[in-house]
Amino acid sequence: MAENENSIRFGIMGCAEIARKVSRAIHLAPNATLVAIASRSIHKARQFAVQNKLSENVKLYGSYDELLDDPFVDAVYMPLPTSLHVKWAVRAAEKGKHVLLEKPTALDVKMFDEMLKACESKGVQFMDASMWYHHPRTAKMKEFLSNSDLFGRVKAIHSSSSYHGTPEFLENDIRVKPDLDALGALGDTGWYCIGAILWTMNQKLPTTVTALPTTIRNSAGVILSCSASMYWDEEQIVATFYCSFISHETMELAVCGSNGTFHVEDFIIPYDESSADFSFTSGAKFVDLHVGWNVKPQAVRVATELPQEAMMIQEFSRLVKGIKDHGLQPDAKWGQTSRITQLVLDAVRNSIDNGYEAVQM
Amino acid sequence: MAENENSIRFGIMGCAEIARKVSRAIHLAPNATLVAIASRSIHKARQFAVQNKLSENVKLYGSYDELLDDPFVDAVYMPLPTSLHVKWAVRAAEKGKHVLLEKPTALDVKMFDEMLKACESKGVQFMDASMWYHHPRTAKMKEFLSNSDLFGRVKAIHSSSSYHGTPEFLENDIRVKPDLDALGALGDTGWYCIGAILWTMNQKLPTTVTALPTTIRNSAGVILSCSASMYWDEEQIVATFYCSFISHETMELAVCGSNGTFHVEDFIIPYDESSADFSFTSGAKFVDLHVGWNVKPQAVRVATELPQEAMMIQEFSRLVKGIKDHGLQPDAKWGQTSRITQLVLDAVRNSIDNGYEAVQM
Known part of the structure; x- marks a missing residue:
């Protein structure tokens, strides 16, 4: 979907195969826009952009931190290896980014709780990317x-x-x-x-x-x-x-x-x-x-x-929109669903x- | 199927609900004939015969022993409560009757082995009535x-x-x-x-x-x-x-x-x-x-x-026919299938x- 003022602006952190599906889903969802891609190398990010025919407006970053520092990114989708989740999800939350995290969410519930606590304390939405x-x-x-x-x-x-x-x-x-x-x-x-x-x-x-x-x-x-x-x-x-x-x-x-x-x-x-x-x-x-x-x-x-993956992006974006523009609270249901799993x-x-x-x- | 010299002659011991299905199956199988029904009372046997529109040629017995003593019965189908299986299956085998036994075959494998041993020593076919x-x-x-x-x-x-x-x-x-x-x-x-x-x-x-x-x-x-x-x-x-x-x-x-x-x-x-x-x-x-x-x-x-229940009767009767008329051995597969179960x-x-x-x- 073309960017408009109602769209939630997504950054994707990590260029795993599944990111291709989710980048298409962001494109399909009526209330979301992909604005940035980050990989550990700018080369990989560029390759991903070309492979997936991303708009030239999508910014490419050669590090995750650069993406998290981009004030025009509202939310991040994070298809990183599980062992990296806690570090990057916590950092994303601290930067005020809403977090859509690939599953499994964490190596254990202790790490999961670190992420959830970071999201809660920053008032950002958490959701794991179980599409079904x-x-x-x-x-x-x-x-x-x-x-x-x-x-x-x-x-x-x-x-x-x-x-x-x-x-x-x-x-x-x-x-x-x-x-x-x-x-x-x-x-x-x-x-x-x-x-x-x-x-x-x-x-x-x-x-x-x-x-x-x-x-x-x-x-x-x-x-x-x-x-x-x-x-x-x-x-x-x-x-x-x-x-x-x-x-x-x-x-x-x-x-x-x-x-x-x-x-x-x-x-x-x-x-x-x-x-x-x-x-x-x-x-x-x-x-x-x-x-x-x-x-x-x-x-x-x-x-x-x-x-279903575009429905997921749509629902996540709807929640983020409510928080961002209408002062609503994050929906705790999604964090609880991930946590019990x-x-x-x-x-x-x-x-x-x-x-x-x-x-x- | 009308009785003919190629048919295996069945007696049913016990008038449980499932016996209605199997009596129809014996009727449908091309190589089997129902020749006798036994219940603990002649009244129940008669009731079963009427309810299931059995031929007048089907003999009615008011005890299981009478049926087992009938020399014109080749094989028995036994839908009795499990606790009675060992007694009656052993007795049937001893009387030279082939045994088609409702499942579960026995309360435990020790009792099961008594039945199987009796069948083996008398050279009669054993099969449990799992139709599928x-x-x-x-x-x-x-x-x-x-x-x-x-x-x-x-x-x-x-x-x-x-x-x-x-x-x-x-x-x-x-x-x-x-x-x-x-x-x-x-x-x-x-x-x-x-x-x-x-x-x-x-x-x-x-x-x-x-x-x-x-x-x-x-x-x-x-x-x-x-x-x-x-x-x-x-x-x-x-x-x-x-x-x-x-x-x-x-x-x-x-x-x-x-x-x-x-x-x-x-x-x-x-x-x-x-x-x-x-x-x-x-x-x-x-x-x-x-x-x-x-x-x-x-x-x-x-x-x-x-x-499928008529296919079961047909297969059982085919095996019995081989034993009875052609001196073949019982097929041990069926006893082994029951035993492992x-x-x-x-x-x-x-x-x-x-x-x-x-x-x-």
């Missing part, structure tokens, strides 16, 4: 899961998020490097499973988190694949998930309720940009002699004019590190 | 899962099997009575999850079985809902399942492989009798900028002329009973 929360399908899914007649109460949840990294990825990607993204598949694909399970539970922390003894690591000790279970004692609900860098692509959430069953198979990246589906079955009974069902899964299709992620990692013991939350 | 193995869809699913290009190696498995019992069921059904079906939901719906997971693994025993600490029991201590995980150490494969009497209907198997993903949502009882689906995704990649997938799940539909079921129950400790197999 912003797809209109997600709101529609929640409508079904909240319907006490059609779905009833949650009983069991299962999520899976995986992709098969190429040999090049498994050798060189930052996500398999202990000094850059020490959480590996748990931090990358597991973040989504944990997020989806907590989303289903309306962000209620589980009572107990227990990793399942099946962690696969690379030679540097980074998790390539793992599984875990969670329990909510009071509600007697169980959730399990599987995340991996060495399995075929999955992005699944299946929820079994008292009156209905819910499935989505592409919740993180929808198969198509323009619309996305989920399916449910409700009130199923077996026909006479149990030779079939009285109902079949129903597909629900939800169209979207903007892709990080807490459970920490618990899974602690359970793995402690011989798969149960971690009480 | 016999649907032609199941063979087609195995074809996909065995395809090293399309699916690759198994990485993770999840299964769910549940239904929401009516208040009447939860109060009075034999499956919630500790003296009749002490295994509750684990024995009934969990049997299918365990079976499906082991089927995926070509009947290879897991290294470890660990129940997840979420068992729900009724006031008499019978399991209404539980979850468990399994691991195959060498292959680094994880499986999880959820089974329940107090959740909406699910019959799911999801398998994540190295090159493909597999889903079936009605594996136990297909939505329709005449055909059944499963779906898979293979070789999925994300399109440029990761704004969609290059492939979507493909549905595979498999038609069947006979319902029972072994894992025992391990889940032991894990639950021992504070959710891991059980090494």
Whole structure:
């Protein structure tokens, strides 16, 4: 979107592959404008600008600090390796920039809290860049899961998020490097499973988190694949998930309720940009002699004019606009959503590190 | 099917609801004939015959022993409460009857082995009445899962099997009575999850079985809902399942492989009798900028002329015919399939009973 006085002005810190998608999303969002790109070298920033056909108005910086010192940048999107998040997110907040941070947010909740505290004390908006929360399908899914007649109460949840990294990825990607993204598949694909399970539970922390003894690591000790279970004692609900860098692509959430069953198979990246589906079955009974069902899964299709990542930018920018121009407070929901995800992620990692013991939350 | 000299002659021992479905299946199978029904009272047997419009040629017995003494009965189908299986299956084998036994096969593998030993020593065929193995869809699913290009190696498995019992069921059904079906939901719906997971693994025993600490029991201590995980150490494969009497209907198997993903949502009882689906995704990649997938799940539909329960009767009768008329040996595969399922079921129950400790197999 062309810059106008209503647009929130974005700077991108880091030229990771995912930044290409988000730079397009900033372009598509009606209330956001990309005004600057920073990389550790001006050469890389220029390369990114050329590759993505960015406007000549986008300023290029050869260091993150220069971008943060630019008074015409309202907000930063930060696709840096996880180990760098705390340093740069805190610094961005201190400079009064609103922070849209790639996931996993931090190596642990202590570091996460440093960032959140910095954002809170400076009154800037924090959000992690989990895009799927912003797809209109997600709101529609929640409508079904909240319907006490059609779905009833949650009983069991299962999520899976995986992709098969190429040999090049498994050798060189930052996500398999202990000094850059020490959480590996748990931090990358597991973040989504944990997020989806907590989303289903309306962000209620589980009572107990227990990793399942099946962690696969690379030679540097980074998790390539793992599984875990969670329990909510009071509600007697169980959730399990599987995340991996060495399995075929999955992005699944299946929820079994008292009156209905819910499935989505592409919740993180929808198969198509323009619309996305989920399916449910409700009130199923077996026909006479149990030779079939009285109902079949129903597909629900939800169209979207903007892709989910542009919806995310739009929502983030709307919040920033309210703070910047109307004196509103940052929306604490997004920081809390990230924080609880990080807490459970920490618990899974602690359970793995402690011989798969149960971690009480 | 009208009786003829090639038909295997079935007796049904017990007039449970499921016997109605199997009596129809015997009628539909081209190589089987129902010749006798036994209940604990002749009145109940007569009632069953009337209700199911059985031929007048079907003999009615007021005791199981009378049926077992009938020399014109080749094989028995036994839908009795689990606690009665060992007594009656052993007695049936001793009388030279081939045994088609409802699941769960036994309260534990020790009892199961008594039955299997009796069948082996008398040279009669044993099979448990898990119908889904016999649907032609199941063979087609195995074809996909065995395809090293399309699916690759198994990485993770999840299964769910549940239904929401009516208040009447939860109060009075034999499956919630500790003296009749002490295994509750684990024995009934969990049997299918365990079976499906082991089927995926070509009947290879897991290294470890660990129940997840979420068992729900009724006031008499019978399991209404539980979850468990399994691991195959060498292959680094994880499986999880959820089974329940107090959740909406699910019959799911999801398998994540190295090159493909597999889903079936009605594996136990297909939505329709005449055909059944499963779906898979293979070789999925994300399109440029990761704004969609290059492939979507493909549905595979498999038609069947006979319902799966009639296919089961047909296969069982074919084996019995081979033994009876051609001196062949019983097919040991079916007993072994039941046995390994029972072994894992025992391990889940032991894990639950021992504070959710891991059980090494």
